[in-house]
Amino acid sequence: MTSIDDRISRHIREYDGQGWHRTGTTVDLESAHWLAGLVEEVGVEPVLESFTLDRVVPGESYIEVSGRRIEGLPLFDGGFTGAEGVHGQMGRHDAKIMLVEGSPILAAEALDDARRSGNYRALVFVTNSIGSAPGLAPRNAPDFTEPFGPPVLQVNGVEHESLVQQADAGASVRVVVQAERRPGEAVNVAAEIQGQDRDLPPLVVMTPRSGWWEIAAERGGGIACWLEVMRVMQIQRPTRDVRFVATSGHELGHLGLKAYLNNNPNLATDALVWMHLGASIGASVDATPSLYTSDEGLERRAVHYLKSEVSKMPVVRPRDGVPGGESREIHQRGGSYVSLAGGHATFHQQADRWPDTVDIESVASYAKSMTDLAREFSC
Secondary structure, three states, rough: OOHHHHHHHHHHHHHOOOOOOOOOOOOHHHHHHHHHHHHHHHHHHOEEEEEEEEEEEEEEEEEEEEEEEEEEOOOOOOOOOOOOOOEEEEEEOOOOEEEEOOOHHHHHHHHHHHHHHHOOEEEEEEOEEEEOOOOOOOOOOOOOOOOOEEEEEEEEEHHHHHHHHHHHOOOOOEEEEEEHHHHHEEEEEEEEEEOEEEEEEEOOEEEEOOOOOOHHHHHHHHHHHHHHHHHHHHHHOOOOOOEEEEEEOHHHOOHHHHHHHHHHOOHHOOOEEEEEOOOOOHHHHHHHEEEEEEOHHHHHHHHHHHHHHOOOEEOEEEEEOOOOOOHHHHOOOOOOOEOOOOOOOOOOOOOOOOOOEEHHHHHHHHHHHHHHHHHHHHH
16 A cells, blocks of 8 residues: 555544534544544644534334334434324325335435424434435535424334335334434534735635544545645645645534534635535445536636546536535635545445445545645645
C-alpha cells in the first residue's frame, strides 16, 4: 500500500470500529473528538461546534402477527405508541394498519402519501437498501424537527414475503413503536486554513460524519477524502481561505449543516464553492456514484479531475434537479457547489462494515481527484 492507502485504511477502520454513529450519542461525540485528533495530526487546529437537539431514543418496537414478533425501528420523524401499541387488521390498501413495500424510491413515496393521508393508525414499512440487499435499512428523518403522521415501524426486508402474505390475508396484528425524545447535544468538527488573500471568497469542504450504524462505506470514504484535501491544503498555503466542516445530524434532516449555516448566515452564497464529499465514496459493492454541480463550469472542472483518477466515473446528474445530501442545503440557498454522493449494496444497513464494503484504491482515487480540484479552487 502507498502512504495515502495506509492513511485511508486506518481512518475508515477506526471509524467503523467506534460503533453506531447516530447523532448525539456517546459514539457520535467520541467520534468527533477522534476526528479532531486527526485534524491536529494534519497540523490544523480543530474547533468543536456544538448544537442541541431532542434526540429520539428508541424503545421496544415490533409487530406481532400470527404468533411471531418481528423487531423493528421507529421512523424518527413520525409518531410513537405506548407500550400497548396499536391493534388492528393489516392490509396493503384499506386496512387501518397499512403495510408499505416496494422499491426504495416508490416505497418512500407511498410511505409519505400514507403518512399525510390521516387514514391509518400505524404503518409498517418494509425497508430495502439501494442495492436491494436484505437487511434493515432505516430511512432518514428529514422532518425530524417537525415530526408528523402515525407511528411507523421500519422492518427488515427479509420479512417482505411473509408480511405481504399476512397483509393480503387481512391478519390481525399489534404494532408497537416506542421511543422518547431527550434533550441532547451533537458536535460539528470545523477547521480553517487561512489563505494569503483573506478578502477572497473562501472555499468550503464539507462531509457528513453521522448515520444509523457503523457505516464504513457510507461515510468512511468521505471522511478520508476530507482529511486528504486538508492535508494538501495545509502543505501548500492556499491563496484564499479554505474552511472545513464535518457535520453530525446527517440522518436527521442535516441538523449539523443547518446549525453551521445558522452560525455563518451568509456563507452559503459568500463561498466561492462548496465541495460536498458525500455518501458511498469508494464503496466496493454495487456503488452508484453521482456528481452534482450548480453550474456548467464547475461540472466541467470536476469531470476533468475525476476522469484523470477514478476508474468508474460518477453519473453526471442534470442541474435542473435538486441534489441529495447536504449539498441540497446549499442548492436551496442559492450557493455554488460540487457534490459527490451515491449509494451501494448495503447502504444504511448494519452490513456496511470494514473492510468488506470499502475499496481503498477507489477511495484514494477520489481523494486525489478532489484534492486536485480543491487546489484549483483555492488559487
